[in-house]
Amino acid sequence: MFRFRPARSVQFSPGVDNSSLVVLDFGQPALSGSTYGANYWYFGSVMFASTTTIAGWVEAYGQGFYQCNTTGAYLRVAAGVNTDSGYVTSAHATAWAAMVATINGWFGAQGYGSRISAAGGLDAEQAWAAVSAVRSWAAGYGSGNGAYYDFGSADGCSHSSYATYPGLQCPDGRPPAYTWYQDDYWYVSWGAPAAFPLPEVYDSYTYTLPNGNITDYMANQWEMIRLYGYHYKTSTPILQGTMSTAGAISPSAAWTDLYNSVNAYSPAQGNVTYATYIPAL
Secondary structure (H helix, E strand, O other): OOOOOOOOOOOOOOOOOOEEEEEEEOOEEEEEOOEEEEEEEEOOEEEEEEHHHHHHHHHHHHHHHHHHOOOOOEEEEEEEEEOOOOOOOHHHHHHHHHHHHHHHHHHHHOOOOOOEEEEEEEEOOOOOOOHHHHHHHHHHOOOOOOOEEEOOOOOOOOOOOOOOOOOOEEOOOOOHHHOEEHHHHHHHHHHOOOEEEOOEOOOOOEEEOOOOOEEEHHHHHHHHHHHHHHHHOOOOOOOOEEEEEOOOOOHHHHHHHHHHHHOOOOOOOOOOOEEEEEOOO
């Protein structure tokens, strides 16, 4: 669980294809006057950047990738925020989605669209925001301006079981408004129209799966959410990949744990596309 991150790139791994996913985490959702944006770390202090400014940064990142990469690789760059803010709202999500649409329009106008696309990102975690606020952000992002990736952890959730709606409670000692259920994690990572799960997996607590393979608690928390979706909701999450962090288990170990988890139960997911990581600061 990460309370606040500066904007850092995280990048791709097990060579499933020639595509990459990079998350640029810009920190806390923010509002300055009537302008939405994010508060990000800047040399030890917090600075506000508008969605217009952030769009320019993401466009510059994409331009650098396009001009410097000669292998024909495809990039999806996700502009992310966390949920540690009083501005985790539907209105912020709407502005963030409009920003992503603007970035994609710019990529297209520059001729980059065949190799680069933009998405949103949300580090959705119950420790920092009431579940109602996070669900509002997820719904407010909509479905017409590209996907967003939920790159949070499922703190407090069971790593071995699931239950009918609303799923098992995921207690972590917070007040009731901050206590999520498996259904809440399902919704903000998959049930919302634009959501895709890219869960944090950096745990060293191992767990033996029914088929004898080894995973870790964090990976299997998300597998229980996936099975909850299959059995009790309208659709089954497709876990896109993992986000690990420097100093914890390696990106390849995190990816292997999630792969083992999603293929140890029926129905098996099969492939896991990405393994991203947060570099050391």
